Amino acid sequence: MIEKMERQQGVGGIAVDWSGLYATRMGKVTASDIRERMKLLADRSIIQLGGGLPDPALFPVAEAAAACARILGDPAQAATALSYARSEGHEPLRAWIAGHMTALGAPCGVDNILITNGSQQGLDFVARLLLSPGDTVAVEMPSFIGALRAFDAYEVRYAALPTAVEAPLPGGAKFGYLGPDFRNPTGTSLSLAERTAVVEKAAAIGLPLLEDGCYEQLWFEGAAAPSVFALAVQAARSVEACGVLHAGSFSKTLAPSLRTGWIAGPSAVIRKLVLIKQAADLATSALNQMLVLELAAGLEAHVVRARALYRRRRDAMLRALEDGMPPGVTWTRPEGGLYIWLTLPPGLDGAAVAERALMEDQVSVISGAAFYPVEPRRNTLRLSYSLASEADAAEGVRRLGRRIEAMMALA
Ligand SMILES: Cc1ncc(COP(=O)(O)O)c(C=O)c1O
Structure with a gap:
């Protein structure tokens, strides 16, 4: 027995030098x-x-407890909640999000939505889909640190994405990442004129955009301007022809630990992202998605309190x-x-x-x-x-x- 354990511990006494084994992509992480x-x-x-971090005093604890009891108290729902979900996401939640995006001015169907483990995963997936080593990604300076860390792992270079109306966009970037609403980190937002201009300029040079809509609903002084995604869908007359992807999240409006976000975009792109989702984690938790769907019924009242x-x-x-x-x-x-x-x-x-x-x-x-x-x-x-x-x-x-x-x- 002891002899067997010794053999397992050291392969010929040679220890593994992990530090020499990390992939080059870890160099910048x-x-x-x-x-x-x-x-x-x-x-x-x-x-x-x-x-x-959202204040825990805002978490819908009682509503979540009641919703969990409802879901798990019903054998059919419980079976769905504790099984693997579809990689695309729980269909009724996708439909809810498609309706939400449509109400915000970007008509979407279920096929235009992929549910992700928080919007952070969506940012990573878009980077994985579009970025090869050495590619350039255009970002606002400064930008959300989580997005930068996700992009870093694809061994990219960075260019500035200026958002002033007259400023030209950089040529040669694979995509541009921007957060138009109450940005993390600056708290500033893009005006309607700046949003319209960035959509027009990006379309003119064929630059795809990734819009981070994490804070879209947390406005204090009158509703936020239409999203860059909504303006692009309207300009292209269809989400299928639009050059913008939108990352959304329930983290700041419901609770971050539910890890439920989404990417909205043309269905062909969503189908590619589903392949990435399958490789990454198969699916987002069905229970969390069903819980979010139940809580979404009271979302507006909840967001008003926040x-x-x-x-x-x-x-x-x-x-x-x-x-x-x-x-x-x-x-x-x-x-x-x-x-x-x-x-x-x-x-x-x-x-x-x-x-x-x-x-x-x-x-x-x-x-x-x-x-x-x-x-x-x-x-x-x-x-x-x-x-x-x-x-x-x-x-x-x-x-x-x-x-x-x-x-x-x-x-
Ligand atoms: C701008 C921005 N985008 C995305 C995220 C990621 O949020 P989540 O993955 O919880 O949706 C955050 C979190 O703080 C954020 O500030």
Whole structure:
């Protein structure tokens, strides 16, 4: 017996050097600052102004418990819920999402929807479908860090995707990735004119676009402008002829742990993405999808509550910034979503500020540099008002302001 175990432990005594075995695609893959910061969430002494996590107080816990009981209490539904789902997604949920997209101005059918494990998986799948090593992907600078990390793994180069109406789009990119609503990380949005222009310019040079619609529903001041996807579908007169894919999510409107998002686009592209889904994880959890479908019936009321809470917190954080930031610091004023972007005086390093704010002031914020794939603007920080109470946010911003002022004096 012992002899058998020894033989299994070491093949001739040679240990495997894993570090020499990783594929070249892992060369650019690094830990996300934000995922690292999530480890600090359990520490109650730290004021969380970093990650843009939905407030658990908003989770539809009672509704989810009742929906689970209904689904699992019915033998036929329970059998479906605990089986493998179709790779395309649970058909009734696909139909709900198709109706939702249609109501938002982008007429879609079931075949135009693939359900993914959160929209993050959708971003990865589109990258896997379109990007070969050495390809260029055009992104807004700064951009959502999760998308950059997904694209990095395909060994790509980056170009800037300017969204000003007059700015030309870069030639030669495989696709352009953009988040038009209350962006992560800046909190800013594209105007209707900018959306229309980007759709027209992209169509003129044959540049496909991937639209990240994660925050589309979280508007505070009147509904968001039509999505880039909706404008492209309308311009092409059909989703089948449109050059834009749209990544959607229930994470910020229901709960992130349900890991339910979607990609909407021409059915031929969706069929290709289904092949990727099959290879990646066969299917998204049927139980989660059925739960989301049940919860979707109350989505509007739920989102209304989320908008009210986040709007109050946005206002409180803007007030705290007015009171607590030294002259020379500027910030964005988001009309929805979860983020405010700070620009520090030139020469002040956001990463150093974030580090000292965490270690010495117990305030967690995110350095802005991580959101640039190239040529980071280091004098930037991302703040989120999603999680901290108004009192905590005011205290956190006050401490951060003092820290920035002290570091400015030394710079
Ligand atoms: C802009 C943006 N897109 C996509 C995601 C991914 O969200 P999920 O995979 O939970 O849908 C996030 C998460 O924070 C995000 O901020």
